[in-house]
Amino acid sequence: MSEMITADLVDLDLSAQTKDAAARALAERMVAKGRVTDLDGFLADVAAREAQMPTGLDGGIGIPHCRSEHVTEPTLAFGRSAAGIDFGAADGPADLIFLIAAPAGADDAHLTILSSLARQLMNDEFTAALRAVGDAETAAALIRGDEAPATDDSAAASAAASAEAAAGTTDGDGGARPFRIVAVTSCPTGIAHTYMAAEALENAGREAGVELVVEPQGSAGFTRLDPAVIAAADGVIFAHDVPVREKERFAGKPTVDVGVKAGINKPAQLIADVRGKAERGESSAPATSGTPVERAGESGDNYGTKLRKWLMTGVSYMVPFVAAGGLLLALGFAIGGWEINKAPSVMEHFSWTQVDSWGALLFQIGGVAFGFLIPVLAGYIAYGMADRPGLVPGFVGGMIASNIAAGFLGGLVAGLLAGGIVLAIQKIKIPPVLRGIMPVVVIPLISSLVVGFLMFVVVGKPIAEAQKGMTDWLAGLSGTNAILLGVLLGLMMCFDLGGPVNKVAYAFATAGIAVADPSDSAMKVMAAVMAAGMVPPLGMALATVVRKKLFTPAEQENGKAAWVLGASFISEGAIPFAAADPLRVIPASMAGGAVTGALSMAFGATLRAPHGGIFVVPLIGSPFLYLIAIAAGTCVTTALVIVLKSMRKPAAGATAAESPEGTAAATQAKKEPVAA
Secondary structure, eight states: OTTSOOGGGEETTOOOOSHHHHHHHHHHHHHHTTSBSOHHHHHHHHHHHHHHSOOEETTTEEOOEEEETTBSSOEEEEEEEEEEEOOSOTTOOEEEEEEEEEETTOOHHHHHHHHHHHHHTTOHHHHHHHHHOOSHHHHHHHHHTSSOOOOOHHHHHHHHHHHHHHHOOOSSTTOOOOOEEEEEEEOSSSSSHHHHHHHHHHHHHHHHTOEEEEEEOBTTBOOOOOHHHHHHOSEEEEEESSOOTTGGGGTTSOEEEEOHHHHHHOHHHHHHHHHHHHHHTOOOOOGGGSOHHHHHSOTTOOHHHHHHHHHHHHHHHHHHHHHHHHHHHHHHHHHHOTTGGGSOOTTTOOOTTOHHHHHHHHHHHHHHHHTTHHHHHHHHHHHHHHSGGGHHHHHHHHHHHHHTTOHHHHHHHHHHHHHHHHHHHHTSOOOGGGGGGIIIIIHHHHHHHHHHHIIIIISHHHHHHHHHHHHHHHHTOOTHHHHHHHHHHHHHHHHSSSSHHHHHHHHHHHHHHOSSSOOHHHHHHHHHHHHHHHHHHHHHHHHHHHTGGGSOHHHHHHHHHHHHHHHTTOGGGGHHHHHHOHHHHHHHHHHHHHHHHHHHHHHTOEEOOSSOGGGGGGGEESHHHHHHHHHHHHHHHHHHHHHHHHHSOOOTTOOTTTOTTOHHHHHHHHHSOOOO
């Protein structure tokens, strides 16, 4: 394994008692070798990966791992614990701990080497050798592959003979062929579990006498299985914790769908399960039934949760169009003046030397981009519900909503209608001869016809009237009502820091300016929403400067990044703080956001650009007062979070970074590994 591990990165007497302490002890060795530049930042990334899914494996193995910008080169550290450390495995503590550190931009070659280690961990001779090794140099050589573990050739031959006997027959003349399985493995990081599950399944396949081929979909990319191999397979195993890429390739076959850990811990059972399904004639549903939302979520999600995810799918695809189109429109106004929206088409008149022509060009490109907002929203809501068959009726319904002035509400309804209609069509039993043309001809034709009829004739007009009423109400807001709206929008923007509530407020604001000539009130709403969204990360950043001792070293580092994120209108910059202390950070953020939203509306600040933070201040109406509103909310958030954190009682064993009075604890922390 190159020199990713050396004797200096091996601890055969690891004394840590918790997984956090073990990670810290091994990471300190990486820091000493210059492989990790920021210990606390790296450990925060390790902890974030661990929070996604425990990294303990059956057989006494723990593999904490992550990608991190604090890693200079792919590195592996190994520790052996006599007492064992709990990494969340079902069969108990781990005595072999591998800390895998990959740079954020690790190349394919290094990731392939890391994946080969993951496969080795499924080899009993390899793990037995590591448990018996007596010195760090030999342990490092074993892991690198410089020294092979002792193997029992007779046992290997016996295992091969048993596998051949279990197969019974081969693909020879007149003989029945073995059972064939194709499998896909994947995990969130794509470094360890992905390849360990692949190795476990392949080993179990050999023992069971079946032909099993695996497609590991890891961080280094993946090599697609030959379509002929998939077509010849009798069953499919998905062992994954992230969506299977191009899942439709495996549709129509007996399928077992489990998490990646099941592929590692019980591969033989998965093989038996898929064989049982094949014997009973059970086949998976067509690929279109596994929607993107269902693939990314939990199988037990209730309807309300799925509805939220469907809507968020549409909004997430819409946001890039909002950002690009809105900024182009704003730049067009900045260069060409406020009358640029009345300029003729640049197809008719464009001069390379006239500033106004360039302003008109930017404005008209931005207008085209903005024209996609509602169709994209509707199309991808339908996509979230029904996968690719939902795109055509979704886009058609969204374009109709745009043409009849049904606006944002019309796009939501069109997307839900399109997805629901496609799902209903897919439930109809179709003769086999027609199945080939269903996704290409029948479903797009029928669903577009039905959605178009409903949008034009049934629901379009009422929605358009409701949209007009909302717009008129918004335009009539002034004084106290406008300030109250600013408070509400500020609270929503800061409630979940980029989550569904935040996105609803943001979508409401962007829909108001998604026209060639937005009203003054709509631009005020957009200004209030962006200002409030900047407050949480800026407030946390300022708090880490004002009262540094109230925050952990990792949070202090996050605070430095939060300055830039907040200034750029990226509310998610406050998430690390909220995740660690939600009961103090979120109320403080909401209070600051409410103050900023109210002041922005009271000052009458306006904004045509839907994104950009301080970088679009020249495009803001009343920019000085706008910045005052942001500063006021930031100060409120900072003051409140400091007060709330100062009121809490220090936990037993807290470090100095967690408690102003923790000097003695800090001294002890330097002597012993502690949790990150």
